[in-house]
Amino acid sequence: MAGAPGVSVPFDNGFLAYGAAHPGTQMAIGVAALCAGDVPSRAELGLLLEAAASACPELAGPGGGAVFRPGRHLFESRAPEGSGTAGLYAALDAVANEPLPGVMWGVWLVHGHAPGEFAVVLRGHHAHFDGLLIAQLCELVVGARPAAVRPAPTAPPRPRPGAVVRDVAAVLRGLRDTARPVAAAGTTEGRVRQVCAATGLEGMRRVAAVHGGTVNDVHLAALAGALAAWETGPRWHGDPRPVRAKVPLGLRRPGTAERLGTRISAGWLTLPCDTADPVERLRRVAADSGRLRARLTDPGTGALMRALSPRMRRLVLDADNHPRRTSLVATHVPGPARPLSVAGRDVTGIVPLMFLASGQRLSVCLATYAGTAYFSVTADTGVTGLDRLPGCWLAEIGRLATVSGRPGRTPRQG
Structure with a gap:
């Protein structure tokens, strides 16, 4: 769907240049939401991604006017069946080491480590994402109000030399x-x-x-x-x-x-x-x-x-x-x-990346x-x-x- 009018997100080309100068460096930050319930379908997660792109049009592409295609941002990682917490963290480590897609951010569905449990991992290039943006997106895509942010002053104080x-x-x-x-x-x-x-x-x-x-x-x-x-x-x-x-x-x-x-x-x-x-x-x-x-x-x-x-x-x-x-x-x-949910499943914990x-x-x-x-x-x-x-x-x-x-x-x- 096309990005609906929404709020802007910051962007820092300096981090793009930094990543280009250090090709072996993983430039992503993100968070894994640990969830309880049956594993959601790709269609359910796609709707959440569309909500994020609607709230932040720049996530759809440069300039914020691109057509958003959820499939380009959605990935899946299966942990060994019944591998428990160790398998979950091994899968999270594998995701954290994956290159970012060309669209600069993505969501990975991690499951298989335990019945009735899964993780949804949101990762993005540090040029586009910071920790506060990730926290705000987590709230926006489940329909909650984003965390309060003090508004910037309308007129800047005079800088001291x-x-x-x-x-x-x-x-x-x-x-x-x-x-x-x-x-x-x-x-x-x-x-x-x-x-x-x-x-x-x-x-x-x-x-x-x-x-x-x-x-x-x-x-x-x-x-x-x-x-x-x-x-x-x-x-x-x-x-x-x-x-x-x-x-x-x-x-x-x-x-x-x-x-x-x-x-x-x-x-x-x-x-x-x-x-x-x-x-x-x-x-x-x-x-x-x-x-x-x-x-x-x-x-x-x-x-x-x-x-x-x-x-x-x-x-x-x-x-x-x-x-x-x-x-x-x-x-x-x-x-x-307050507690959140992903596609109706409770988020029981998080792992910052x-x-x-x-x-x-x-x-x-x-x-x-x-x-x-x-x-x-x-x-x-x-x-x-x-x-x-x-x-x-x-x-x-x-x-x-x-x-x-x-x-x-x-x-x-x-």
């Missing part, structure tokens, strides 16, 4: 760091795998309320402790310096109030992995992230990047994601607050859905011992909950 100066200085530092070699931490195989854990969101909110900060601060503090407990031998990121997390922050710009998704700016936090006390870790993270948010929300921040050509933005992305500058990316995606930049070995995401917080890790298959990391994170969340009063809901892994 200092923000632009900081942008220029950051680009120059990044280009300098790119030229410096980094010791290898192990073999990089060029394929990715996923591990995931879940815990109660309310418990994380209680910790944040007791000690100050946000749910994401609680997550990052737990991540710092988890990495310290998980690491053995040489640092997994190949750099003896402290772990530096690149933290994307969604920004609403003037003139974009009616658009889905967001535009991303990012800053860096040094994770206090060497701090033993979990409360002190949280305090350090909360203080640093507060300063970072204040800096990134300056209207001048990101002005340089927006003014650059796609080729120049690609060079900046190269510098930003260089292992000497970024140990890992740590994303936070607030998702739907992250973009892993060239040269990176690990990317993490905290996503929330229906009162549950999901800690998801996308890693190069050359990273050893990955299955232990979610358990380390859950243990650190438990430590924070214990020192904050009542323990939270029983967590689960995988």
